[in-house]
Amino acid sequence: MQNRIFKFYVILLFSLFSTSFFAQEKESPKRILFTNVSVWDGNNDKLVQADVLIEKNLIKQVKSNIKAPDGCIVINGKGGTLMPGLIEGHGHLYLNGSSLPDIENNRGYDELVVRGTARAKSALMSGFTTWRDAGGMGTGLKKSIDAGVVEGPRIYPSGAFIGPTGSHADFRNFTTPNETVYGANSSGARNGMTFTADGVDMIKTGARQNFMQGATQIKIMSSGGVASSFDPWQLDAYSAEEIQAAVEVADAYGSYVMSHAYSKISMIRCLENGVKTLEHGFMFDADVAKLMKEKGAFMTTNMTAFSPYLGQIEAISSNPAAARKAVTAQKAFGNFVENVNELKPDFGFHCDCVGDVPACEKQSDHSIYLSGELLGNLFTLKSLTSVNGKIVKLSGEILDPYYEGKLGVIEEGAYADILIVEGNPLKDLSVIGANEKWFDAAEREEIKPMKLIMKDGIIYKNTLD
Numbered sequence: 442m443q444n445r446i447f448k449f450y451v452i453l454l455f456s457l458f459s460t461s462f463f464a465q466e467k468e469s470p471k472r473i474l475f476t477n478v479s480v481w482d483g484n485n486d487k488l489v490q491a492d493v494l495i496e497k498n499l500i501k502q503v504k505s506n507i508k509a510p511d512g513c514i515v516i517n518g519k520g521g522t523l524m525p526g527l528i529e530g531h532g533h534l535y536l537n538g539s540s541l542p543d544i545e546n547n548r549g550y551d552e553l554v555v556r557g558t559a560r561a562k563s564a565l566m567s568g569f570t571t572w573r574d575a576g577g578m579g580t581g582l583k584k585s586i587d588a589g590v591v592e593g594p595r596i597y598p599s600g601a602f603i604g605p606t607g608s609h610a611d612f613r614n615f616t617t618p619n620e621t622v623y624g625a626n627s628s629g630a631r632n633g634m635t636f637t638a639d640g641v642d643m644i645k646t647g648a649r650q651n652f653m654q655g656a657t658q659i660k661i662m663s664s665g666g667v668a669s670s671f672d673p674w675q676l677d678a679y680s681a682e683e684i685q686a687a688v689e690v691a692d693a694y695g696s697y698v699m700s701h702a703y704s705k706i707s708m709i710r711c712l713e714n715g716v717k718t719l720e721h722g723f724m725f726d727a728d729v730a731k732l733m734k735e736k737g738a739f740m741t742t743n744m745t746a747f748s749p750y751l752g753q754i755e756a757i758s759s760n761p762a763a764a765r766k767a768v769t770a771q772k773a774f775g776n777f778v779e780n781v782n783e784l785k786p787d788f789g790f791h792c793d794c795v796g797d798v799p800a801c802e803k804q805s806d807h808s809i810y811l812s813g814e815l816l817g818n819l820f821t822l823k824s825l826t827s828v829n830g831k832i833v834k835l836s837g838e839i840l841d842p843y844y845e846g847k848l849g850v851i852e853e854g855a856y857a858d859i860l861i862v863e864g865n866p867l868k869d870l871s872v873i874g875a876n877e878k879w880f881d882a883a884e885r886e887e888i889k890p891m892k893l894i895m896k897d898g899i900i901y902k903n904t905l906d
């Protein structure tokens with residue numbers, strides 16, 4: 442009995458100690474004032490001199506010479522640039538193996554989640570304070586990050602990809618039965634990562650299931666892609682009716698549909714039937730641009746598709762069908778960069794890495810570099826902040842988990858998701874990690890010029906001193 446009481450006190454003491462210890466570590470001071478910084482607000486083509494006051498998890502004031510309120514912590518930015526935290530517009534935290542079949546057939550869900558957790562931490566420590574997951578992940582990691590159990594960005598998950606049989610969302614082995622016909626026994630369905638849905642009813646079921654499990658938007662595969670086995674990239678996989686089915690369910694939740702769309706037919710069909718964000722969009726041209734404007738739609742594109750090193754991606758190099766597709770696709774997408782520069786669509790950053798932490802850090806850094814080189818630094822920075830900030834908010838008031846403030850901008854009332862970098866990102870994207878090298882890049886511990894990382898008013902990195 443005594444022994445049991447003793448144990449009880451030890452546990453009580455330990456838990457008291459540990460909760461107060463963690464509370465001290467995690468709890469943000471109520472107010473923080475950043476001084477001695479130039480501010481890039483997420484939109485402007487210039488930096489402005491201003492102080493920035495944070496109250497709890499929101500930006501309270503942006504103006505020069507703010508007087509520090511009582512009890513406020515003052516952080517001297519040492520002349521660095523204060524800017525919004527970065528937003529990934531299209532990533533896949535649970536696609537964390539070298540190829541889709543490798544992930545799907547040889548990993549259990551626990552391994553995917555543990556690896557996804559490592560990816561989430563690396564994203565945050567690379568300055569990404571928000572992440573729109575474009576399919577394949579559940580909501581457990583997102584909830585655990587929000588609850589402060591592990592560290593990572595805010596996440597807007599799409600749940601399982603929805604695509605028809607043989608589509609870019611069909612990760613089965615050649616002989617695995619189709620779950621639509623034989624029950625949910627394929628590898629993708631087993632891990633809740635993909636949902637093979639043919640026809641209006643199945644698509645609605647898939648979309649509703651995703652929302653039920655906490656998705657903030659729906660991801661469909663309305664065209665073929667490159668890093669998969671059965672779908673020519675030119676394939677227009679979903680009919681107008683099928684796209685409408687997904688949009689109808691998303692509308693009912695006040696949210697939207699994002700669609701993987703390569704071909705012009707698929708892009709136009711998506712826009713005409715209510716899709717709000719085109720993913721990849723490689724055959725973007727004046728017709729698509731006009732329709733996007735009319736519909737208030739956005740596009741996000743993985744700029745690594747235009748990298749000279751593209752063929753070295755393992756999901757492509759290890760799959761002969763994908764490698765063949767990549768060659769023809771790169772040829773067909775020849776006018777993309779010119780068209781984007783001329784027509785300036787509402788364009789979000791999109792890295793789309795499938796891989797482990799070092800591979801995805803390298804791909805993200807190279808994506809930022811390529812985007813800067815091909816589309817310009819300001820356009821790239823806006824795609825990484827204010828534009829992606831608008832895209833994630835399309836999930837609507839009801840489903841948006843972060844409804845209190847704007848994301849991707851430095852302005853009063855926005856979330857306190859903030860970076861301080863040494864140098865001017867408008868002139869030099871290497872301050873946020875841009876790297877000309879991709880596969881040959883050295884593995885990095887951190888992005889050195891990124892001196893401070895704050896998410897939701899909490900500081901995760903501070904090397905200003």
Ligand SMILES: [Zn+2]
Binds near residue numbers: 531532533793
């Ligand atoms: Zn993707």
